[in-house]
Amino acid sequence: MITLKNVSKAFYSASASAVHAVRDVSLSVKQGEIFGVIGRSGAGKSTLIRLINLLTTPDAGEVIVDGRDLTRLDAPQLRAARREIGMIFQHFNLMSSRTVFDNVALPLELIGRPRDEIRAELDKLLALVGLTAEAGRYPQQLSGGQKQRVGIARALASQPKVLLSDEATSALDPETTRSILELLQRINQELGLTIVLITHQMQVVKQICDRVAVMDAGRIVESGDVLSVFRAPQSEVTRTLIGDVISLELPESVRQRVRRRIEDRNGNGHPDHLLHLLFIGDDVDRPLLSEAVKRFGIDFNILHGQIDEVQGQGFASLTLLANGSREALDGALTLLREHNVTVEEINHVL
Numbered sequence: 001m002i003t004l005k006n007v008s009k010a011f012y013s014a015s016a017s018a019v020h021a022v023r024d025v026s027l028s029v030k031q032g033e034i035f036g037v038i039g040r041s042g043a044g045k046s047t048l049i050r051l052i053n054l055l056t057t058p059d060a061g062e063v064i065v066d067g068r069d070l071t072r073l074d075a076p077q078l079r080a081a082r083r084e085i086g087m088i089f090q091h092f093n094l095m096s097s098r099t100v101f102d103n104v105a106l107p108l109e110l111i112g113r114p115r116d117e118i119r120a121e122l123d124k125l126l127a128l129v130g131l132t133a134e135a136g137r138y139p140q141q142l143s144g145g146q147k148q149r150v151g152i153a154r155a156l157a158s159q160p161k162v163l164l165s166d167e168a169t170s171a172l173d174p175e176t177t178r179s180i181l182e183l184l185q186r187i188n189q190e191l192g193l194t195i196v197l198i199t200h201q202m203q204v205v206k207q208i209c210d211r212v213a214v215m216d217a218g219r220i221v222e223s224g225d226v227l228s229v230f231r232a233p234q235s236e237v238t239r240t241l242i243g244d245v246i247s248l249e250l251p252e253s254v255r256q257r258v259r260r261r262i263e264d265r266n267g268n269g270h271p272d273h274l275l276h277l278l279f280i281g282d283d284v285d286r287p288l289l290s291e292a293v294k295r296f297g298i299d300f301n302i303l304h305g306q307i308d309e310v311q312g313q314g315f316a317s318l319t320l321l322a323n324g325s326r327e328a329l330d331g332a333l334t335l336l337r338e339h340n341v342t343v344e345e346i347n348h349v350l
Contacts, residue, residue, distance in 0.1 A: 001031040007048075007060065022047050033210040035213070040237070055087075106154065125156055125157060129149040145180060163184075169181065212226050214238045216235070221234075275346065
């Protein structure tokens with residue numbers, strides 16, 4: 001549905017050197033998926049999303065949406081193409097002088113749709129986003145979550161094939177964020193809409209995205225399906241972002257306790273091994289550690305961990321200390337890996 005090929009964008013000013021917001025980015029978004037683009041502030045993600053509908057014109061590269069390279073369209077063709085690309089914003093961008101109904105109606109008024117057709121269309125849209133009772137109210141009378149629902153309904157009014165979301169939940173509290181994400185997920189499923197979602201919150205990606213691209217300094221540093229990225233992050237920035245929702249690092253206080261234990265046991269019995277385990281799916285609920293203890297005589301001491309859910313599947317991150325012979329440890333690790341548990345020996349972090 002969306003393909004970017006070697007897209008770049010720099011901004012210039014008389015008083016400063018060029019700012020290269022997007023650097024030679026290539027990515028592909030499949031029809032009907034929710035694709036997340038995540039990065040810290042200044043990574044270039046907001047510029048990237050504005051390149052998809054050419055609100056910002058790229059300096060180089062191709063922007064292909066639904067089979068058309070938008071960079072090659074003339075002005076009337078581009079306006080028509082943009083009607084198939086809805087967009088929602090962090091700060092809602094509603095008109096304070098218009099009611100909820102009239103804010104949502106605006107895109108249809110601009111293309112000359114008759115009022116009775118607009119009424120029929122908006123009744124369905126307001127019901128979809130849960131705002132039927134608020135149709136006659138003004139933005140200042142709404143909560144933040146309700147304002148964003150108006151923004152979503154307005155973006156859907158022209159029946160787009162693609163919906164772009166630029167930090168649409170970052171100004172909302174956690175409970176409202178969850179409800180807006182659930183609405184976007186329902187829209188994706190019921191309407192078959194392709195959604196590109198820009199965010200700096202890995203919690204957002206974890207909740208609803210199918211695939212994700214990680215941006216840093218204007219470049220895509222990593223991309224893939226969300227579970228794979230959570231299971232084996234390849235870049236330091238990705239590990240840091242994942243660490244905001246699922247801890248992958250061992251706290252220093254725990255490291256100190258482990259160091260003291262290893263020093264106290266030095267030369268006495270079997271050595272200790274510090275392990276990091278990632279469980280995904282059904283194996284989160286299976287007593288694999290207990291099975292390893294029974295079969296191989298390994299002692300496990302859980303030091304740190306968290307169980308969560310990613311894409312509707314269980315996801316557990318555990319750091320533990322294992323004690324036993326090398327042969328027994330290898331047997332236990334083989335058992336875990338046979339059940340798709342990612343195992344890493346991390347004694348080096350001490």
